[in-house]
Amino acid sequence: xxAFHAHVEVTHLPGIADxxxxxxERALPALGYTNVSQVHIGKTIGLIVDAPDADAARxxxxxxxxxxxxxxxxxxxxxxxxxxxxx
Amino acid sequence: MSTRVGVVLFPGTNCEHDVVYAVEQxxxxxxxxxxxxxxxxxxxxxxxxxxxxxxxxxxxGAIARFSxxxxxxxxxxxxxxxxxxxxxxxxxxxxxxxLPGALQKNAGLKFxxxxxxxxxxxxxxxxxxDARVGDVLRVPINHFEGNYVCDERxxxxxxxxDRVVVRYVRNPxxxxxxxAGICSTERNVVGLMPHPERASDPILGSGDGVVLLESLLHxxxxxxxxxx
Numbered sequence: 167x168x169a170f171h172a173h174v175e176v177t178h179l180p181g182i183a184d185x186x187x188x189x190x191e192r193a194l195p196a197l198g199y200t201n202v203s204q205v206h207i208g209k210t211i212g213l214i215v216d217a218p219d220a221d222a223a224r225x226x227x228x229x230x231x232x233x234x235x236x237x238x239x240x241x242x243x244x245x246x247x248x249x250x251x252x253x
Numbered sequence: 254m255s256t257r258v259g260v261v262l263f264p265g266t267n268c269e270h271d272v273v274y275a276v277e278q279x280x281x282x283x284x285x286x287x288x289x290x291x292x293x294x295x296x297x298x299x300x301x302x303x304x305x306x307x308x309x310x311x312x313x314g315a316i317a318r319f320s321x322x323x324x325x326x327x328x329x330x331x332x333x334x335x336x337x338x339x340x341x342x343x344x345x346x347x348x349x350x351x352l353p354g355a356l357q358k359n360a361g362l363k364f365x366x367x368x369x370x371x372x373x374x375x376x377x378x379x380x381x382x383d384a385r386v387g388d389v390l391r392v393p394i395n396h397f398e399g400n401y402v403c404d405e406r407x408x409x410x411x412x413x414x415d416r417v418v419v420r421y422v423r424n425p426x427x428x429x430x431x432x433a434g435i436c437s438t439e440r441n442v443v444g445l446m447p448h449p450e451r452a453s454d455p456i457l458g459s460g461d462g463v464v465l466l467e468s469l470l471h472x473x474x475x476x477x478x479x480x481x
Contacts, residue, residue, distance in 0.1 A: 182402055185358045185427065234319075237312055237348065240355045240402055 167216040169250040170223040176236045176243050177208035211235055220247050255282040256473045259296035261326070261342075263288040263306035263317050268339065268448065272302045275453035279463065281470045291321040298335040298379075298473035299326055301342030303395070303448060313341060313356060313398050314348035323349055335379040335472045336442045340396055343434070343444030352435060352444045353411070354403030360427025364397045368459060370422035371433050371447055378418045378436040379472035380443040380465050389422060390461035392447040399446040401428040401435075411435055418443055441472070 178184045184206050191205035217223035224247045236243040258276045260269045262285050273283040286294055288306075293299055306317035317323070323345075330336045330351055338346040346352045359365060373381050373388040384390075403411070408430060411417050419434040426446075434445025449462030 181404075183357065183360070183400070183427065185360050185362055185400060188360070189362045234311070234315060237315070237355055239347075239353075239404075240357065 167218060169214050169216050170220060171248045171250055172213050172215060172223065172227040173246040173248070174211040174213070174227065174231060174235055174243055175208060175246075176211065176231075176241050178206060179240055179242050182240045208241075214250065220249060223247050255280055256298070256470050257281070257296040258283045258298045258300055258470070258473065259286040259293050260284070261286050261288060261299065261301045261322055263304070263320060263345075265306050265308050266302055266304035266341070268303035268341075268450065271448070271450045272300050272339070275450040275462070275466055276300075276470070278453060279466055279470060281473075286322060288317070288320040288322045291325050293322075293325045293329045293334070297476075298337070298469055299329055300469075301326070301336070301338040301345050302450075303340030303342060306341055306345055309341070309344075309398075312348070314345035317345045318348040327351060330437070330442050333439065333441055333476075335469055337380055337469055338442075338444040339448055339450070340394075340399070340446055343446055344398065346442060346444045351442050352437060353407045354401055354429075354435070356398045356446070357400040357402050357427075358398050359396070359400050359425075365399070365425050366393075366395045367425070368393045368452075369425055369433075369447065371419040372422055374417045374420055375415045375436075377415060378440050378443050378468075380434070380436075380445070380449075380468050381418055382472060383468040384464045388464070390419075390452070390464070391459040392449055392452045392462050392465075393459075394425065394447045395451075396426070396446055399426045399428065401430075401432040401446075403429065414438065416440070419445055419447070 452462030
């Protein structure tokens with residue numbers, strides 16, 4: 167079965183406070199970067215799935231996001247699927 | 254026969270013995286329930302204590318939610334059994350959808366370890382039935398992710414249904430609406446960030462947690478069902 171690389175980006179939902187982003191935003195001006203706003207911090211998760219095709223891989227990773235990789239109560243997620251090169 | 258309280262132990266839990274000790278000091282019987290056992294062992298109440306269940310990897314409580322014991326805890330709660338999550342236990346109950354919302358990193362990103370004042374906001378919960386509304390209790394907090402968040406609709410529901418159980422007198426962590434603890438719609442599942450078991454004897458600096466733990470023991474002895 168073909169292998170696909172999934173790149174998952176998890177970020178805060180709009181309107182949900184991001185304490186880590188807010189702290190970094192307050193720190194940057196101290197280094198002279200006074201033109202920065204809306205800093206937000208999320209996480210990335212990488213994984214490889216074996217699936218019949220890219221759509222099937224994507225559907226499965228979206229389900230993983232909903233159930234475990236993200237908390238839909240406070241987090242949004244974005245999934246990018248790339249076919250691995252056959253060896 | 255004394256009231257039996259099951260204290261759930263995940264890998265990484267570290268407050269289970271404090272809860273066992275406090276329950277026993279108050280005349281209850283406590284027993285540890287291993288997270289891998291899909292049973293609540295017929296206890297009268299369940300406490301999910303503090304710590305770092307499964308290392309808190311990914312998110313606090315995210316992995317713990319899928320431990321075999323959690324299915325049994327959900328069933329116990331659905332049957333009206335009293336369930337209290339303290340600190341990491343609160344985070345686990347939110348991830349398990351037994352309580353709404355989530356706990357985020359503290360505003361200011363500081364790990365907080367101090368005694369705070371809590372105001373009792375309702376007595377209609379398994380953890381506050383013996384207290385009085387407006388009571389101010391001194392209870393320790395010890396957390397990095399105690400900043401409660403939920404969407405606006407959920408917050409409105411919590412307020413309208415009188416489900417905010419305790420609020421911080423002075424908000425230490427950025428928590429929405431000063432929320433320190435909430436309960437489920439049936440009022441038998443309560444989650445809170447402060448540790449009542451660490452305020453269970455004046456020798457610990459405060460005995461103010463006793464009224465909370467006694468409420469739980471009384472609710473458990475009565476078979477939990479509270480007047481709605």
